Every structure is written in C-alpha cells, then in structure tokens.
Amino acid sequence: MLKVLLINQDKIPHYRVPIYNYLTTYLKKESYALTVVSGGIQEGNRHKIEFDQIEISLSFPRLANIILKNTPEVIIYWVNLRYFYLFPTLLLIKILRKKAIYWGHGSDLYKTKAKRLKRFAYNIEFWLSDALILYGEHLKKNVNSRFYYKTFIANNTLYFNEYVSKSLDKKKCFSKYNISTAKNIICIGRMQKRKRLENLFKAFELMNLRNVGLILVGPDDDGILNEIQGMHVYKLGPIYGDERLDLLSAAEVFCLPGAVGLSIVDAFYCGLPLVTEDGEVSPEIMYLKDGVNGFIVPRGDVKQLADKLQLLLEDDMLRERFSKEARNEISTNGHIDRMCKGFSDALRFACYKRIVQS
Numbered sequence: 395m396l397k398v399l400l401i402n403q404d405k406i407p408h409y410r411v412p413i414y415n416y417l418t419t420y421l422k423k424e425s426y427a428l429t430v431v432s433g434g435i436q437e438g439n440r441h442k443i444e445f446d447q448i449e450i451s452l453s454f455p456r457l458a459n460i461i462l463k464n465t466p467e468v469i470i471y472w473v474n475l476r477y478f479y480l481f482p483t484l485l486l487i488k489i490l491r492k493k494a495i496y497w498g499h500g501s502d503l504y505k506t507k508a509k510r511l512k513r514f515a516y517n518i519e520f521w522l523s524d525a526l527i528l529y530g531e532h533l534k535k536n537v538n539s540r541f542y543y544k545t546f547i548a549n550n551t552l553y554f555n556e557y558v559s560k561s562l563d564k565k566k567c568f569s570k571y572n573i574s575t576a577k578n579i580i581c582i583g584r585m586q587k588r589k590r591l592e593n594l595f596k597a598f599e600l601m602n603l604r605n606v607g608l609i610l611v612g613p614d615d616d617g618i619l620n621e622i623q624g625m626h627v628y629k630l631g632p633i634y635g636d637e638r639l640d641l642l643s644a645a646e647v648f649c650l651p652g653a654v655g656l657s658i659v660d661a662f663y664c665g666l667p668l669v670t671e672d673g674e675v676s677p678e679i680m681y682l683k684d685g686v687n688g689f690i691v692p693r694g695d696v697k698q699l700a701d702k703l704q705l706l707l708e709d710d711m712l713r714e715r716f717s718k719e720a721r722n723e724i725s726t727n728g729h730i731d732r733m734c735k736g737f738s739d740a741l742r743f744a745c746y747k748r749i750v751q752s
Contacts, residue, residue: 395427396745399466400497401457401483402432403473408634409656411441412553413730418445420734426468426741431460440635454479458486468493468741470527475515484522493744496523497548499677500536524744527736529677544743548736550677551728552659554639564644571641575607575626577707580645580666582638583657585614590652590671595622597649597700606707611641639664646713647706651699654679662687662724667716669702671695681728687719 398421402410418428431448448464450456457479461469469487471494473480487494501516520526520541528534529550537545568574581594591610598608607626610619611633619629633641639660642648648661651671658678661668668688670679684690689706691698706713726732 395425396468397464397466398426398428398468398470398741399461399464400428400430401469401471401473402430403452403477405433406430406435408436408439408441409552411435411439411443412555415444416553416555416730417734417737421738424738429464431457452479454482457483461486461490466492468495468744470495470497472497475512484519488522493524494522495525495527495740495744496520497527499529500533525740527740530680532680533677546736546740546743548733549727550656551730551733552656553730554663562640562643567640567644571628571630573607573609573628576605578607578609578645579647579649579703580609580611580642581648581650582611582642582660583650583655584612585618586616586653587618588653589650591618591622593651593671593694593696593699594649596696597703599624600696600700601704603704603707609641609645611638642666647703649703658682659724659728662720662728665717665721667706667713667720669699669706671699681723687716687723
C-alpha cells in the first residue's frame with residue numbers, strides 16, 4: 395500500500411465526509427492508503443466518518459511533523475493560496491522527494507484579472523506539483539498549457555450513499571412545512587448576495603401563477619431573505635440530509651440565478667431541471683446543458699427567467715424530458731466513480747509516470 399496524505403484546508407465541509415469515505419475505499423482497491431489531515435470537521439456533521447483522519451490546527455510546523463512522522467509517498471492538497479503554510483509545505487515535499495498533487499479549480503475561477511504576482515504564484519504552485527486534479531475539463535483554461543501533460547479531471551460531485559430512493563408522497567412531504575401549492579419552484583443552498591435571489595423573487599412575482607409556490611431552503615446568516623415576502627413564498631431555513639433531498643424530489647423546478655455550485659448535483663440527482671442566469675463559472679455548471687436539462691438566460695433578464703420557469707412548470711412533457719436528462723447527467727458525468735478515477739489516474743501518473751487511457 396502506498397501512503398497518501400490529503401491536506402484539506404481549514405475544516406472539512408459536511409458534503410466532503412461521504413466523499414472521503416468513498417474515495418478511501420476506492421483508492422484502497424488501487425493499493426493506496428488514504429489519510430486526511432484537516433482542521434477538523436464542520437460543526438453539525440451528521441455523516442458517519444469512515445476514513446482515516448488527523449485533526450490539527452493547520453500550520454507548516456504541524457504539517458511538517460505529520461509528513462515526517464507518517465511518511466506518506468504522496469501528498470494531495472486542497473489548499474487555497476491565502477494559506478501561508480502552502481508553499482513551505484510544498485517545498486518540504488520536494489526536499490523530501492515526495493510527490494505533490496494539486497486539487498482544485500485552477501488559477502482563475504471567476505475570470506477576474508489576476509494580478510501578476512498572483513498569477514506567478516499559481517504557476518510556481520503548479521510547477522512544484524507532480525500532477526494537477528481539476529474539478530472539470532472546462533477548467534483547463536485556468537491552467538497554463540505547459541502543465542496539461544500532468545493535468546487530470548475529477549468532476550466535482552457529491553455522494554448520496556445515505557439517501558434511499560423511495561416512492562415519495564409529495565403532499566405528505568410538503569404538509570409538514572405547510573406548503574399547499576400544487577407545483578413548486580425550489581432553491582436550496584446558503585443564501586448569499588452572489589446568488590442573486592432577488593431576481594428569482596422578481597421572476598416569481600412576474601409569473602403570478604395561481605397554486606405555484608417558491609420554496610427557499612438554507613441558512614440566511616446575512617438576512618438576504620428579509621426583503622422577500624409574498625403569497626406562496628416558503629422560507630424554511632436550513633434543512634439537511636434526507637429531508638432536503640425529499641423536498642427537492644417533491645418540487646418541479648430548481649432555480650438559482652447565480653453561483654450554482656454543487657446545488658446542481660443535488661437538483662439533478664432528484665430529477666429537477668435547473669434554470670439559471672449566464673455569467674457564472676462555478677465548476678459544476680458543466681453539468682447544465684442549455685435546452686436539454688435546464689435553461690440559461692442572460693444575466694439580469696428577469697423576464698426570460700420567468701418565461702423559462704413558467705414553460706417548465708406548465709409543459710409537463712418537456713419537464714419530464716428535462717428531468718430524465720438531468721438524472722442521466724449525474725448518473726454518468728457526475729457519478730462518484732468518475733471523480734475517484736481522476737484521483738487514481740493522477741496518483742498513477744505522479745508515482746509511476748503512467749497515463750491510463752479511458
């Protein structure tokens with residue numbers, strides 16, 4: 395077994411726990427023993443932890459001690475440039491003649507003009523790494539072409555090992571939240587300004603459809619939803635686990651105008667078409683195929699947002715077709731095995747300089 399250490403910046407997000415569980419099992423079959431070192435796990439985690447973990451206050455001296463003590467052959471790191479321990483750790487890895495693998499979205503996710511120094515830092519980081527793992531094929535644009543030979547793709551996704559598909563009674567599911575509308579648009583995730591929820595609410599008001607509800611689920615620490623009030627608007631707060639997926643499965647359409655993120659994986663897994671606005675470059679937007687499993691409208695065009703939502707709500711055959719395409723997308727391109735294979739291929743290349751053909 396080759397020892398692999400994965401550095402997870404800060405605390406491990408809840409959704410990553412089942413992913414690390416599965417990745418550990420997958421890599422074990424490939425003769426890699428995975429250990430995850432992090433600042434702990436986010437509070438409120440409900441997932442069973444089945445992977446080998448080390449919890450420390452992340453710093454270069456502590457990471458150096460872990461690396462020297464555990465003697466991993468490979469270190470995979472999911473660490474943002476803002477963490478000061480990153481480059482000293484990378485240099486130590488090279489001095490010890492270990493292998494380093496970057497995992498992330500590349501240098502410029504949001505198309506901002508990176509300052510020259512920042513761009514230089516990314517290039518040094520990628521140069522020091524023996525392999526790069528990106529969240530999606532489309533993110534290769536964020537990596538200098540001279541690093542393509544050692545770049546691998548692990549489509550960013552979720553693992554639904556704890557959710558059991560069942561015949562869902564929609565009426566019963568909604569009754570516990572006092573949702574009485576026959577059809578519903580749903581939005582799930584952390585309520586933030588960058589998600590442009592005001593456009594969703596304006597579109598909902600513009601449609602003015604009887605017996606259609608707008609369900610908003612997720613923490614609202616910044617009070618984004620304070621100004622959103624109206625008939626058939628249901629603000630449920632944070633809901634997790636099976637209840638969250640049940641709510642998605644009971645709704646008709648998912649809508650998030652901005653910063654889609656991993657919420658598209660949840661929505662597509664539950665068979666919901668997605669309507670969003672153009673201009674976002676979240677890695678997971680790769681799953682959305684305009685006119686096939688959802689719609690992309692021009693940014694800020696509330697009228698088109700409303701039109702596409704209304705079309706999907708009223709055309710049952712179209713919505714069902716989009717629903718099947720959404721599920722198919724996640725069961726293929728968004729399957730957890732596809733993500734794990736990206737890790738396996740990167741490890742094999744970094745360790746043995748062998749590229750496995752798909």
